[in-house]
Amino acid sequence: MNEYLDLFGTFAKVGVMTFGGGYAMLPILQREVVEHKGWATEEELMDYFAIGQCTPGVIAVNTATFIGQKHRGWLGGIVATLGVVFPSLVIISILAGLITNFSHLAWVQNAFAGIQVCVCVLIFNAVLKLLKKSVVDKRTAAIFLIVMAGSLFLHISPVWFVVVSAVAGILLKNLEERAAK
Amino acid sequence: MTYLRLFWEFFKTGLFAVGGGMATVPFLKNIGLATGWYSQTDLMNMLAVSESTPGPIGINMATYVGFTVAGIPGAVIATIGEVTPSIIVILIVAAMLTKFRNSKYVENAFYGLRPASSGLIGAACAGVVLQVLLRVTSTAVPDSLFMRFSWDGTVSWMGLALAAVLLVLTNWVKLTKKWHPIVFIGLSAAVGVVFRFGGV
Numbered sequence: 548m549n550e551y552l553d554l555f556g557t558f559a560k561v562g563v564m565t566f567g568g569g570y571a572m573l574p575i576l577q578r579e580v581v582e583h584k585g586w587a588t589e590e591e592l593m594d595y596f597a598i599g600q601c602t603p604g605v606i607a608v609n610t611a612t613f614i615g616q617k618h619r620g621w622l623g624g625i626v627a628t629l630g631v632v633f634p635s636l637v638i639i640s641i642l643a644g645l646i647t648n649f650s651h652l653a654w655v656q657n658a659f660a661g662i663q664v665c666v667c668v669l670i671f672n673a674v675l676k677l678l679k680k681s682v683v684d685k686r687t688a689a690i691f692l693i694v695m696a697g698s699l700f701l702h703i704s705p706v707w708f709v710v711v712s713a714v715a716g717i718l719l720k721n722l723e724e725r726a727a728k
Numbered sequence: 729m730t731y732l733r734l735f736w737e738f739f740k741t742g743l744f745a746v747g748g749g750m751a752t753v754p755f756l757k758n759i760g761l762a763t764g765w766y767s768q769t770d771l772m773n774m775l776a777v778s779e780s781t782p783g784p785i786g787i788n789m790a791t792y793v794g795f796t797v798a799g800i801p802g803a804v805i806a807t808i809g810e811v812t813p814s815i816i817v818i819l820i821v822a823a824m825l826t827k828f829r830n831s832k833y834v835e836n837a838f839y840g841l842r843p844a845s846s847g848l849i850g851a852a853c854a855g856v857v858l859q860v861l862l863r864v865t866s867t868a869v870p871d872s873l874f875m876r877f878s879w880d881g882t883v884s885w886m887g888l889a890l891a892a893v894l895l896v897l898t899n900w901v902k903l904t905k906k907w908h909p910i911v912f913i914g915l916s917a918a919v920g921v922v923f924r925f926g927g928v
Binding site: 601616631639653708709 | 740742743744745746747748749750752753754755758761762769772773775776777778779781782783784785786787788791792795796800803804807810811813814815817818819821822825828829832833835836837838839840841842843844845846847848849850851852853854855856857860861866868869872873874875884887890891894895898899908909910912913915916917918919920921923924925926927928
């Protein structure tokens with residue numbers, strides 16, 4: 548039982564200290580999980596993190612599940628994940644309640660209008676960063692442009708774009724290999 | 729019924745959003761359009777708060793959206809919905825780790841998935857830039873495949889100016905580009921209050 552509490556507590560701590568995206572979490576995981584607890588080696592952590600980035604879902608959650616299950620099996624994976632999301636649940640619920648109560652104030656509305664401009668720039672920067680890693684040749688550039696235009700102008704669930712492009716990736720690579728032979 | 733729908737929508741988000749918290753934004757946008765639970769402006773405010781508080785962005789967003797839709801139970805259900813596919817997928821992957829790492833199919837699928845994920849976030853970005861800076865709103869038309877765009881004839885010049893300054897500060901100024909997003913969010917809030925960005 549204590550082992551599970553320890554998992555929950557450690558990952559709750561990681562959740563509180565992760566400020567921003569999944570990448571901000573890596574140095575904190577290194578200190579807490581590798582150095583303090585010894586639940587994974589440095590190499591294992593890098594592997595989990597790499598897989599966490601390319602499997603569906605939030606990177607922080609994927610990595611937590613991985614480390615938890617390695618330490619204590621599937622239940623450990625679930626406990627570690629609950630730990631990493633727990634601080635978000637508490638903090639955001641309190642903040643959301645507060646913001647709802649103050650949102651009629653003029654200065655709050657003006658502040659959020661300013662913040663919205665910042666959000667535009669932050670998302671734009673995130674796209675630039677992702678582009679460098681995902682668009683590696685003409686074909687991936689075409690997939691990017693088609694999906695972007697399709698998602699902007701059409702009212703379809705993003706799920707379809709994800710499924711179709713995964714299949715397209717497999718087909719394109721297969722064709723390439725056949726052409727090489 | 730709302731709880732069930734909330735769980736299902738976030739389950740789909742968790743299953744198909746590849747590449748971290750930002751990748752969930754296009755899915756959340758789609759949920760808002762399809763259900764009418766919150767507007768695109770609400771979503772942007774939620775994203776700003778999620779970036780400025782502790783915790784992974786994707787989880788903060790799920791909690792916030794869930795809270796907006798159905799209070800604290802909603803926050804819990806949306807978050808659990810979003811992490812459930814992660815847990816299932818990771819437990820499966822962990823059981824066949826070496827097979828997964830060396831699989832040609834997985835690698836090739838991601839060759840197509842990665843640019844698609846960037847494209848989805850790119851479209852979400854274009855959507856918010858259109859709405860916030862150029863005042864072009866997009867709405868879903870019932871029974872139509874296409875989105876409808878409408879423009880009120882004005883442009884937010886102050887917003888464009890602030891965006892240009894932020895773009896330079898976050899990308900090209902050596903001193904400031906390493907700063908945490910929360911600093912820029914705070915600065916933008918102050919500018920918004922001083923120059924009455926909300927028009928009130």
